[in-house]
Amino acid sequence: MVTAGSSGRECSYSHDISGELFDDIAGETWSCPHEYTDSSDYCPVHRSSASAQEVRSFITNACERDDAGRAETQFFGAECSALELGHTVLDDSSLFPVDFRDAIFGGVSMKKSRIRRPITLAGATIRGPLNCKQAVFEQEFDIHGAVIDRDATFEFARFDNWCTVSDTRFKEATFNGAVLSRGIDAAGVHFRGHSEFVNTNFEQLTNFRGATFVERADFDGPEFFLDARFDQSVFYGPAFFETTKFHQVGVFRNAEFNGPVSFRNCLVVGRGSFQNAKFGDAALFPGIKFESVATFNGAKFHKGVDLRKASISQLRFKPLVVKPAASPVRFSGAHIGGGVLQVPDSGASEVQLRNATLGDVKLHSSKTELVLDSFGLEDVRYEGFSFDGLEQELPDSGGRLELVESGGHRGWWQSALSILPGRRRQLQSKSDGNDDLENSMLVRTYRKAKNGADRVGESKASSYLFRKEMKYRRKGHLETVHDPEASGTRRLTAGFRWISNAALYVTAGYGERPSWTVVSSVVSILLFAGAYTALGVYTGDASAAESLLFSAQSFVTFIVGGGPEATGFGVELLSVLQGFTGAFLVAVFVFTLTRTVYR
Template identity: 30%
Template structure:
């Protein structure tokens, strides 16, 4: 903040610290460097309160240029109802501007400039700093010069449909009721409304060609619907006690910032458009927060935000840069339905409920769980790219905090999670939930089919194998359910169910070669018992020998023969099973070695 020339000592004394005699000799960088020793407060509002009483960097005129009419004051500095103030406020204003006079500290009653053209005889600003208005109505007015309203106050202000061709400055302006700037056209380089205070602030459909600075603005209700800002927009440390509406606002500058803003009620940022970066860092929202349909071409910073309302919506939000939710805290699970996030940072994000990313597209990002507890993420029907899941200690994070249901994987690093996919994998549910519930079997099949394809895409063959086994388990369950279904063919379902069980027992769907070995031993022993009890062999040891020879007859030549057609058929059938099992073993072994 600028320090008015010649007033440093006075400011320091009023703020009350022991280095007041030094402050006049220190430069602003030196003050900043020694802030811990020299400054009694870092609160910008406190500094502004003193600055407002001691003047601005542009300085005030030493004396009023108009002729005194009573009590040593001119007509504009007398109370609006003073008996010697015999001209209308509008006429006094125009006469002063035509004469080139300043209007600092002027006092007006109900000043009506509706549909008027307000300009000066020179290019200097219309200087209404610290002016007082009972009511200022500039509806459809046109201001050809810059307008300065620093430190002024009014009961109400109407700038609806007004046009200001140069800079608008009103830092510290106080409005008891409503500041209505709907459809305002500000064509200057900057609109400066820092520390503005009003009950209601309305900038609906206003167009600001240059920069807009509303730092530390305080209002009860704020309406910035369809506001359009051509330059940088700053709303840092803003306080809105009740409802804030920024729906469909268009920020075309390099950035828009709401850092450290506080919203006491619902905050509506639905369908806003940002050409550059956007920041809500350290924002606190007591009500619902709606950023659905927002389009942000740059980065979006939501780090360290606190949302205590019942809803936090980011549905169909498109962020082309990095979406940073580091250390954010949500009282309920935020919703990212159909959002398109180029890169997301969920670093130590906390939510009292799953982060709902249904149908979202996340191309890249990092997910790190908070040190205490685990935030859940629901990626139902989502498309995931190279999203890295990491534990708080930077180790590989657990997939158990995520639900992948009918999810498409496009580069997801499954190879980092190979150790977490051993055994019975259940991607479609959280680790603390162990039942399928109402999940659709066809969707579960699709879930693991997509997971298998995603794992194969990144070369995680071992992980792909586990997903394939889970896919086949649910296909088997589908055949079983069809047996009891009133629709479809029972015979077809029975054949499918039997075939699936056969594949599972004999070779583990091509993924378990040891199952083929076990099944082969079962066939050998079964036929040995059959040979012994049918009398083909007199001893059990001989029956085992005959059974083994028949099983491998394809490899070592003609099988052992017995007497009678029935005995020959038994031997031939085992030879058939033997050839079948050997082929299965070669197939499954080759498949597993490749993985």
């Protein structure tokens, strides 16, 4: 605000400093202390007709005087067509800031300059571009509350001290390759256009709390060496944080992403939090690595979430919403060391974990009667995963594992750890008609689950999972036998393996059911007794009992020796065959009993 007047050779300009912007300055009105040299009554910075060169010389001379005090470097309310300080070295004869608070400039350039003292344009209005490309600011740089109507460029600039852009309103802004050595305060900053921070180095605290990004926001490749805070920030356009490195915490609590957002291949060394964040478009986190805790509790995903191949030390995933309902939450190929993974309260009813690795992770779902009906766990590796909380869903639930469809979209490991029985809906169709591949995946799935249960000493789960693994091996062999495209040798081999598998299942429950071996032995004795009777080994009223005794003695011939006397080649051959069968079943019984004891 300008008032007319004259005070010798001093500039006649005065400025209202009663607002918060000047709370460090005493009084209500500030009078410009600078001298003027022409008849206009105003110094060059308060005379809009002054040339850019005149303004430049005036400012550098004022700042570089040996006796320059605080007043000599104050230029409140400056109004110039341009502030041209490009390719300038502004020395630090004192550390009083070059103060352009509340100024109005047509444009500002500090390109390739070295500013060795603090500089502030807080509350300024810059109607043209702001060019600080490759500038070096050795002291604090402050433009908080400024309004910049054109593009702002800080490419490859270096800020050796604190950088403050809080509540600043940018159009488009570029900080690509910049180095912020002491931190940046960008709380409440507003970017109306494209904002770029590609390969920027944030070496100290980074504060973007409450920031607004109207158009595309690019944070590809920067490094945040201390805490990065984006709490309550709002992104209206696409946001990219690809290959970004957060060496401490990365916090996006209560942030709002209205466009698609990508954190592809990011690294978060400390805590990463998206608690209560809202994702209005696709949320992409493939390949992200959280070395500490990753929190998504209370988050809302309205167009799906992708965490494929993510590596997460501790996961807290309890989102409120994941839409669309037909799209699963994707953790395929992820490595999750521990934590909680819960099906969202609303929307998607499936979490896809195909090829993932699970540590001590707790699975929760309130949407299905069986928790595992909500998780696609095909080909998952288990490293410390506990089946304890799922024991009621394993053998006790009495169901079968096949390809299961949930809500019209089912991943195939609901073939797998959906291993679990249950009241599941069975799909008879085969994926792409490739039954061998399908069964091999099921075999792999159950084998990995069984090995995981063994690692944590959960024998009951391991036993069940092993039986399911063997079941799908048997099924695969049978399908190969019926495959018209398989070679004769392959089909013959598969047939032999199917018979072996089926025999082991019937006689011993794959080594998990010793009682089945006892039953098989009794049935064997009865069948052979019937055969002996049919062959006329004994006749008369006691023939049945004698045949039964003969059969029992033949059954243990290879074990105790001295088999019963038989007459006729057929009876002798049958007795030898039964002796072999008996020895086999006794050996199977010993193996099965030993196995169950160790279980």
